Amino acid sequence: MASRHPDNPRSAPTIRDVADAAKVSRATVSRAFGQPNLLSRETVALVRATAERLGYVPNPTARALSTGRAGNIALVVPDITNPFFAAMMRGGQARARDQGYATFIGDSDEAPELEDMLLGKLAGQVEGFILASSRLPSGRILEHARRRPFVLINRDLHNIPRLLVDTGPSYAQAVEHLASLGHRTVAYVAGPTRSWSNRQRYNATVRTARRLGVEVVRIATSRPSFEAGQASTDELVRAGVTAALAFDDVMAQGIMAGLAGRGISVPGDFSIVGCDGILAPTFYPPLTSVEAHCAEAGEQAVDLLVEAMQGNASAGRRIVLATELVIRTTTAVPPPRRHNKRRHTHANINMEQS
Amino acid sequence: MASRHPDNPRSAPTIRDVADAAKVSRATVSRAFGQPNLLSRETVALVRATAERLGYVPNPTARALSTGRAGNIALVVPDITNPFFAAMMRGGQARARDQGYATFIGDSDEAPELEDMLLGKLAGQVEGFILASSRLPSGRILEHARRRPFVLINRDLHNIPRLLVDTGPSYAQAVEHLASLGHRTVAYVAGPTRSWSNRQRYNATVRTARRLGVEVVRIATSRPSFEAGQASTDELVRAGVTAALAFDDVMAQGIMAGLAGRGISVPGDFSIVGCDGILAPTFYPPLTSVEAHCAEAGEQAVDLLVEAMQGNASAGRRIVLATELVIRTTTAVPPPRRHNKRRHTHANINMEQS
DNA sequence: CTGAAAGCGCTTACAG
DNA sequence: CTGAAAGCGCTTACAG
Numbered sequence: 001m002a003s004r005h006p007d008n009p010r011s012a013p014t015i016r017d018v019a020d021a022a023k024v025s026r027a028t029v030s031r032a033f034g035q036p037n038l039l040s041r042e043t044v045a046l047v048r049a050t051a052e053r054l055g056y057v058p059n060p061t062a063r064a065l066s067t068g069r070a071g072n073i074a075l076v077v078p079d080i081t082n083p084f085f086a087a088m089m090r091g092g093q094a095r096a097r098d099q100g101y102a103t104f105i106g107d108s109d110e111a112p113e114l115e116d117m118l119l120g121k122l123a124g125q126v127e128g129f130i131l132a133s134s135r136l137p138s139g140r141i142l143e144h145a146r147r148r149p150f151v152l153i154n155r156d157l158h159n160i161p162r163l164l165v166d167t168g169p170s171y172a173q174a175v176e177h178l179a180s181l182g183h184r185t186v187a188y189v190a191g192p193t194r195s196w197s198n199r200q201r202y203n204a205t206v207r208t209a210r211r212l213g214v215e216v217v218r219i220a221t222s223r224p225s226f227e228a229g230q231a232s233t234d235e236l237v238r239a240g241v242t243a244a245l246a247f248d249d250v251m252a253q254g255i256m257a258g259l260a261g262r263g264i265s266v267p268g269d270f271s272i273v274g275c276d277g278i279l280a281p282t283f284y285p286p287l288t289s290v291e292a293h294c295a296e297a298g299e300q301a302v303d304l305l306v307e308a309m310q311g312n313a314s315a316g317r318r319i320v321l322a323t324e325l326v327i328r329t330t331t332a333v334p335p336p337r338r339h340n341k342r343r344h345t346h347a348n349i350n351m352e353q354s
Numbered sequence: 355m356a357s358r359h360p361d362n363p364r365s366a367p368t369i370r371d372v373a374d375a376a377k378v379s380r381a382t383v384s385r386a387f388g389q390p391n392l393l394s395r396e397t398v399a400l401v402r403a404t405a406e407r408l409g410y411v412p413n414p415t416a417r418a419l420s421t422g423r424a425g426n427i428a429l430v431v432p433d434i435t436n437p438f439f440a441a442m443m444r445g446g447q448a449r450a451r452d453q454g455y456a457t458f459i460g461d462s463d464e465a466p467e468l469e470d471m472l473l474g475k476l477a478g479q480v481e482g483f484i485l486a487s488s489r490l491p492s493g494r495i496l497e498h499a500r501r502r503p504f505v506l507i508n509r510d511l512h513n514i515p516r517l518l519v520d521t522g523p524s525y526a527q528a529v530e531h532l533a534s535l536g537h538r539t540v541a542y543v544a545g546p547t548r549s550w551s552n553r554q555r556y557n558a559t560v561r562t563a564r565r566l567g568v569e570v571v572r573i574a575t576s577r578p579s580f581e582a583g584q585a586s587t588d589e590l591v592r593a594g595v596t597a598a599l600a601f602d603d604v605m606a607q608g609i610m611a612g613l614a615g616r617g618i619s620v621p622g623d624f625s626i627v628g629c630d631g632i633l634a635p636t637f638y639p640p641l642t643s644v645e646a647h648c649a650e651a652g653e654q655a656v657d658l659l660v661e662a663m664q665g666n667a668s669a670g671r672r673i674v675l676a677t678e679l680v681i682r683t684t685t686a687v688p689p690p691r692r693h694n695k696r697r698h699t700h701a702n703i704n705m706e707q708s
Numbered sequence: 709c710t711g712a713a714a715g716c717g718c719t720t721a722c723a724g
Numbered sequence: 725c726t727g728a729a730a731g732c733g734c735t736t737a738c739a740g
Contacts, residue, residue, distance in 0.1 A: 416733035
């Protein structure tokens with residue numbers, strides 16, 4: 001009697017088909033999958049065998065409606081194609097799968113409005129969100145977080161569990177490294193203004209530079225992309241710096257290409273430091289960069305979210321992931337000075353929107 | 355009267371809350387969102403205003419259960435961190451959003467078993483699948499495609515709508531390009547055996563080379579990664595070739611790094627061609643590569659899937675995306691010959707699992 | 709143009 | 725250990 005509903009012959013078998021075929025109630029079929037320990041061994045075996053035979057698999061939508069648990073999470077990032085986020089997603093997605101969750105993906109294209117919209121659209125189908133490097137105002141994040149469990153990556157908001165990749169100390173170390181090589185004026189090629197990571201890296205750079213008597217020129221960019229990095233080369237050259245700390249590896253790569261195009265050699269004429277560590281070892285010459293453990297960040301964020309979704313997470317949870325400066329081949333002694341241009345320091349620390 | 359169910363005060367407002375507040379039936383509330391044209395202007399306005407006030411938004415899970423349409427699709431790829439797939443996902447995801455679909459993401463880690471498992475897990479929650487560069491046997495794909503609308507990217511199966519990035523002609527052109535520069539022995543650094551794209555590229559390479567009297571050495575690799583590309587350098591050098599066509603840009607990058615590490619300069623001593631075009635312009639020196647229009651592939655695949663899900667798609671739909679060889683700076687005249695090693699050609703065309 | 713009612717496929721107290 | 729029944733929040737013929 002493997003027949004389906006006569007009026008709906010082509011659709012997938014439902015719990016009722018299995019119940020009928022196994023001559024048990026639908027509740028029993030349900031339990032055979034959800035709480036087999038409440039049933040006798042034989043019943044479980046019978047139901048499962050029947051289900052197998054019919055090709056039955058519980059309908060997750062129906063289950064979600066009934067239990068209120070969708071078994072889904074969402075991962076929202078500013079740009080999937082940025083290797084940092086790609087690696088993070090890879091780790092997070094795999095971890096979520098292992099924990100039994102399917103993951104929605106949202107690419108906000110660096111736009112706060114789109115990000116906001118994605119969170120709204122996805123909210124109805126997920127049990128929780130991981131929001132990476134949000135470009136949203138804090139207030140807005142808090143509103144969204146009121147409705148569902150949230151985990152933030154690289155955004156330090158009280159009362160929301162968060163995973164912070166602590167690159168500040170490594171940028172400080174990078175400045176020390178450059179100073180010890182003899183650099184006196186360096187550039188910080190900035191990431192998105194709204195980015196917590198950007199502020200952290202910039203602040204650490206400025207603070208350490210001040211302490212060591214190194215001058216920092218801040219160079220603003222449109223977006224953390226190869227093109228933006230490349231476009232910043234002009235300003236970099238005009239600024240008369242001998243080294244640049246880039247917001248990330250992608251921009252560092254753009255800078256390297258820009259410099260190469262001008263015949264400026266790295267590290268002979270100019271030193272560069274990047275951040276993330278996923279692209280860095282693949283450059284030629286291999287890039288000195290801050291290792292940010294992207295995949296691990298994604299995994300740990302999922303763990304945090306699972307905790308939060310199960311209700312046993314203090315909202316104050318704050319995991320800090322240490323990073324390391326990996327010195328490869330793009331940092332060296334600066335070239336002998338040709339001019340001694342004096343510039344005023346742009347290094348005023350800004351901490352708005354902490 | 356904005357009150358919720360007294361016994362469930364904290365949960366989100368439901369259709370009943372809005373119906374009660376607006377003093378209409380639930381059917382009317384439903385229509386105000388789903389088929390407003392069936393209602394009077396005033397009723398629609400009233401319901402929407404009330405919903406807005408209460409913060410009501412239709413529950414997608416309930417809607418999905420009722421209608422059988424989940425409003426979700428899934429995008430399954432072998433490796434999110436490969437720039438080709440990342441860009442493809444970015445395009446596809448954006449397009450899906452514009453069409454009103456949310457997208458699940460699945461990374462199969464190049465493993466057929468995982469891929470199979472992901473398709474099974476996700477099936478219950480999606481209306482359709484986009485399966486990119488599947489490593490699954492054809493039979494298995496066909497089985498999955500029997501249950502839901504499927505669109506394949508870079509896999510040419512009859513009876514399943516597919517989007518093919520036609521890189522063959524560009525590889526042929528690349529071989530012609532190398533031959534015209536004077537190369538007589540080139541390597542093809544292969545991608546995954548199961549990959550349709552790999553076979554297409556290899557076959558085009560071999561065929562064209564044969565026609566032009568150029569010898570092709572096939573070099574197998576473990577996986578399309580930077581590391582695998584780098585590891586292939588040994589064999590590349592031993593083979594005594596003067597140029598390499600890599601399966602993709604990521605491998606080309608590995609090869610470039612490997613050669614650089616040996617002091618072999620590109621393109622002076624050795625020429626390289628890659629594929630995908632997303633990474634290529636960011637290399638230094640910029641890589642000669644086949645532009646594969648990754649993002650567009652994702653977008654078009656989504657369009658195809660939407661067609662299929664709406665039922666108005668002939669299963670035989672087959673979109674072919676043309677590619678172009680973009681000559682940058684990594685291909686040049688080969689160095690003067692030092693030896694004239696004779697090797698037998700490994701160039702036996704294989705077309706299994708078409 | 710609007711409403712009453714059945715139904716989508718599950719889960720879970722409540723009884724026994 | 726198992727079943728009858730209510731309920732999750734929608735949509736959609738069917739009437740009027």
